[in-house]
Amino acid sequence: MIPEYRHRYNAAFTTAKYQEMLAYINQQFPGQLDFRVAETPVFIPADLRDKLIAAGESIIDVIQQVNFKELTEGAIPAHQRVPGEEGRPEFLTFDFAVCRNATGNLEPQLIEMQGFPSLYAFQSWLPGIFERHFPIPNSVSAFLNSPDAADYREEMRRFLLGDESPENVILLEIFPEKQKTRLDFILTKEFWGIDAVCLTKIRKNGRQLFYEKDGRQISIKRIYNRVIFDELERYPDLPGEFRLTDDVDVTWVGHPNWFFRVSKYTLPLLSGPFVPPCFYLHELNSYPTDLENYVLKPLFSFAGAGVRLHVTAADLDAIADKEHYLLQRKVQYEPVVQSPDGLVKCEIRLLYIWHPDQARPTLVCGLSRLSRGEMIGVDFNKNKDWVGGTTPLFER
Incomplete structure (x- = not known):
């Protein structure tokens, strides 16, 4: 450009x-x-x-x-x-x-x-x-x-670690070694010393969380969260002691509700x-007359899943859970x-x-x-x- x-x-x-x-x-x-x-x-x-x-x-x-x-x-x-x-x-x-x-x-x-x-x-x-x-x-x-990558990485180090040692901060994911973004996790470890840990590997003792490293149980103080609930739902029988919705003593970076x-x-x-312009589907009393210029998006999905580029009024009428969708002008x-x-x-x-x-x-x-x-x-x-x-x- x-x-x-x-x-x-x-x-x-x-x-x-x-x-x-x-x-x-x-x-x-x-x-x-x-x-x-x-x-x-x-x-x-x-x-x-x-x-x-x-x-x-x-x-x-x-x-x-x-x-x-x-x-x-x-x-x-x-x-x-x-x-x-x-x-x-x-x-x-x-x-x-x-x-x-x-x-x-x-x-x-x-x-x-x-x-x-x-x-x-x-x-x-x-x-x-x-x-x-x-x-x-x-x-x-x-x-x-x-000014440069080194300055950026130092700012990110302070931001991600806070006052904690790198080993007490983890990047939380589901099977991080299989994720398409795993190179980012590897670089996160290289730049900031933060290990990527699978949700299934987290140990729980009351409100305290731990992970194993070099044969030691390491206390988790901060979680750099990369778990997406939409993906988590695909694993209803995921093993492990910790559930993302548990009330535990950690600092989230950032909190999953955001x-x-x-x-x-x-x-x-x-x-x-x-x-x-964008509208909650269930709040519309009537649809835009130029629906061909709108895209339908599910509220609770990511990475483009469920997006429909071409919709008609009949398509929208057929949706039972309209509160879970929005219309956005293309x-x-x-x-x-x-x-x-x-x-x-x-x-x-x-x-x-x-x-x-x-x-x-x-x-x-x-x-x-x-x-x-x-x-x-x-x-x-x-x-x-x-x-x-x-x-x-x-x-x-």
Whole structure:
């Protein structure tokens, strides 16, 4: 999207160099990259960067409202509510489609949001991998609040560990060694000393939690939570002493209830130039007359599961549990990233952390996904190139 940088990058690009980059990743972490890394980073011009920041700030204004918890009580399924002090959402991620407005300028349009961590380790590592193999100018950066990766990782170390020793902090997941995001877990261990521990391996003694390491029982003080309830529900007979909904003496980073409070459930509470209209399905007395311009989304799913791009009034009438769905006006992704054989659509995720002593969250970095399909996601981009996950590099 910055023509000079794009031209320079594409002129230097070859498929062989891209394969060398993938081989280097595999050499560093054999067999651990389990999702497609796109052939290119995305160069974000200052004007679009500033619009993304403004869009994020307007969403944070809503989350900071004194009645936000009251407005989102219905977001948390009763059987998935986790006890304990929720505090504030330690992590916020906002997904924006890159679109073109009526005046022809690029702008972001909100797609989804989560009060849940993303690839905070991997996204600080990937920019350096691109820099190692391709020409990246010094006038762009992956980091929005730090001068470089080292400074970013030090801030994240303080944020994730608090005052605890790394061995008393765990990254909690279900079968972490099998997750597609496991490379992020490995990098989390490398950067911050935090072990990824499976939910099934947690020991419980009263309100205290432990995990085994080198033959020792280690007390768990803080949990960097990466368990998604939607996935947990797929394992109704999961063994183990600890259930995510148990009332225990740990500090959550971040508390699981924010996964629901800041989610698709929040979208109808938002408005503004970068937020497409969105409605709880059960609150509509009548449907929009242009339903072809709306997408149906289930409230309690993730990674695009259950999204329906094409719906009719009859389809909506047939839904028995309308309170579990919303209608969101479609946005028109603008193909903006020049590949060797055409333009590619782009989505930008902003990644925030919220320090306990700060009034507002801090925007630290981003994640980008490229697509040639109807939607952003693996199923819509099979057997295509110049698609997948990558890093946005923001004009300084």
